[in-house]
Amino acid sequence: MRRNPHAGRQRLDGLGLQVLTEDEMEDIHLGTLEVLERTGVFVEDDEATEVFHGAGCTVDRDRRMVKIPAHVVEDSILSAPASVFLAGRDASHDVLLNSNRVGFTTFGTGLKVVDAHTGEHRISTKKDVGDAAKLADALGEIDVYQIAVTARDVPSRTASIHDFEAALLNTTKCVGAGTLSTFDTEKVIGMAAAVVGGRDLLRERPIVFFGVCPVSPLKLTTEVCEVIIAAARAGLPNNILSMAMSGGSAPVNLAGTLVTHNVEVLSGITLAQLVRRGTPVIYGSSTTAMDLRFGTASVGTPECAVISAGVACLARQYRLPSYVAGL
Numbered sequence: 177m178r179r180n181p182h183a184g185r186q187r188l189d190g191l192g193l194q195v196l197t198e199d200e201m202e203d204i205h206l207g208t209l210e211v212l213e214r215t216g217v218f219v220e221d222d223e224a225t226e227v228f229h230g231a232g233c234t235v236d237r238d239r240r241m242v243k244i245p246a247h248v249v250e251d252s253i254l255s256a257p258a259s260v261f262l263a264g265r266d267a268s269h270d271v272l273l274n275s276n277r278v279g280f281t282t283f284g285t286g287l288k289v290v291d292a293h294t295g296e297h298r299i300s301t302k303k304d305v306g307d308a309a310k311l312a313d314a315l316g317e318i319d320v321y322q323i324a325v326t327a328r329d330v331p332s333r334t335a336s337i338h339d340f341e342a343a344l345l346n347t348t349k350c351v352g353a354g355t356l357s358t359f360d361t362e363k364v365i366g367m368a369a370a371v372v373g374g375r376d377l378l379r380e381r382p383i384v385f386f387g388v389c390p391v392s393p394l395k396l397t398t399e400v401c402e403v404i405i406a407a408a409r410a411g412l413p414n415n416i417l418s419m420a421m422s423g424g425s426a427p428v429n430l431a432g433t434l435v436t437h438n439v440e441v442l443s444g445i446t447l448a449q450l451v452r453r454g455t456p457v458i459y460g461s462s463t464t465a466m467d468l469r470f471g472t473a474s475v476g477t478p479e480c481a482v483i484s485a486g487v488a489c490l491a492r493q494y495r496l497p498s499y500v501a502g503l
Contacts (some may be wrong), residue, residue, distance in 0.1 A: 180277045180319065193485040195430075201493050204431060208438040209246040216243035217394045217443045221401035224447055231450050242443075249442055252449035258495040260413050260456045262320055263381035265371065266348035271319045273458065273497035279319035282312050283501050284353055285339070286325040302327035302342050309346035322387075323353035340364045340384065344371060352385040352415065356399045361386065361406035375410065385413035387460065390440040392418060392425035396447070404444055408451035415499050416444035417460025421473055422483065424466035434486050437463045445496075459491035462501040475501075 196204070216234070219225050219242045229235045234243040259274035271279055289300045292307075308324040323339045330338045336355045343351040344367065355361045368384045369375045378384075386407045388400040396404075407414040418440040420426035426436035441459055448455050465479035466472070474480060484500035491498030 180271070180279045183276055183278045193481075194489065195482055195485045196489045200431070201489055204434050204438060204490065205493070207431075207435045208442060209249060211394075211435060211439045212244045212249055212443065213246055214243065215394070216241045217390075217396055217439065218242075219396045219401065221396070221398045223405060224396065224401035227405070227447060227450050244443065244446060248450075249446050252446040253442070253494050253496075255449045255453045256445055256457050256494075256496055257454060258497075260458055260497045261382065262350035262352075262385060262413065263383050264320075264349045265344075265383055269319075269349040271350060276492065280317055281320045281322045281352070281499075282308070282318060282324045284323045284325070287328065289325055299328045300325035301329045302338050305339050305342035306346040309343045309351075313347040313349055318349070320350040320352060320385075321347045323351065334360070336360045337363045337367070340367060344368065344383070350383055350385065352387060354387040354389070355403050358402040358406050361403050361410075365406070365410050365412065379411040382412050382456075385415060385458075387415040387417055388444060389417050389419050389462070390444055392420040392440060393436055394439055394443075396443060400444065401447065404448050405451050408448045408455040411452060411455060413456040413458060414448060415458040415460040416441050416448070417458075417499065417501075418463050419473075420463045422463070422465040422479065423468055424471075426463070428465075430482065430486060433463065433465075433483060434490065437461065437483075437487065438490060457496065458499050459487070459494065459496040460499040460501075461487040463487065 218240055225235055228242045231248050262271045264270050289304050290297055304325050305327050309321050312318045312321040323343050327335050327338045337360055339353055369378045372378050372381055386403055388403045390396050390400055418437040420437045422428055422433040426433040445457050448457050463483050465474050467474045487500055488498045
């Protein structure tokens with residue numbers, strides 16, 4: 177198993193950026209609990225709504241708003257594992273996410289590529305998915321393969337299934353990406369189970385993990401809920417990742433953005449734990465600031481770095497592995 181270096185530990189061989197004090201993190205946590213319990217989140221999926229209702233949450237079915245009590249959220253945080261195991265088809269590529277260990281992955285999911293042979297800027301194909309997987313497989317610095325581009329030469333309804341197939345055939349590292357429905361998720365689970373020898377073995381050696389993005393501000397769409405529920409029932413890791421934009425879909429200040437981000441991620445984590453207690457989850461972020469001049473998300477910026485550091489602080493407070501993007 178690959179155990180990556182530590183970061184941010186109180187010792188001389190580590191490097192970390194602590195942008196929030198313990199008191200500030202407590203304020204953000206309490207603000208998050210207040211929003212979840214008083215304002216709530218919009219839950220589009222009927223099955224997810226019933227899961228929340230069964231746990232004692234207040235449900236307004238007409239407005240599709242779910243208010244989650246603090247004790248339900250905090251119990252879900254406690255039940256989520258502090259370590260998440262991601263298995264490679266080759267065991268030398270096994271990765272354990274825990275205790276401030278730092279790893280690297282590709283980011284997804286691009287819609288275009290620059291052709292390596294012609295220089296043409298064109299839409300991505302299924303072959304590109306496999307070629308990117310081969311490249312990630314050869315790079316020792318890359319720990320897992322987040323599907324980098326999507327196959328746009330296949331039916332859009334089944335594109336995520338094609339993406340996972342191309343990736344699994346071309347890398348021996350763990351493969352992660354988003355699916356868009358129960359149908360997609362189940363097909364990918366079946367595919368991965370066939371590779372390792374069954375669903376029970378897949379749960380022991382998860383060679384795939386999933387990812388979902390709540391719609392900011394404060395919305396769990398049907399697609400997000402379906403994937404969370406299917407992955408949780410299978411006992412497979414899920415990266416629950418907010419894409420809030422400071423100054424756009426979230427308040428312009430850091431604290432307000434982190435509260436919005438935290439509400440979205442913790443609502444998804446809570447749903448996963450209510451479906452199957454102890455299901456592995458990753459505290460994810462592609463949250464950044466909005467470029468007010470162009471109305472676009474700014475990545476590779478100081479604002480993005482500070483937000484990502486704040487996200488990592490919160491995840492560490494909750495004992496959860498974190499995933500931050502856009503640096």
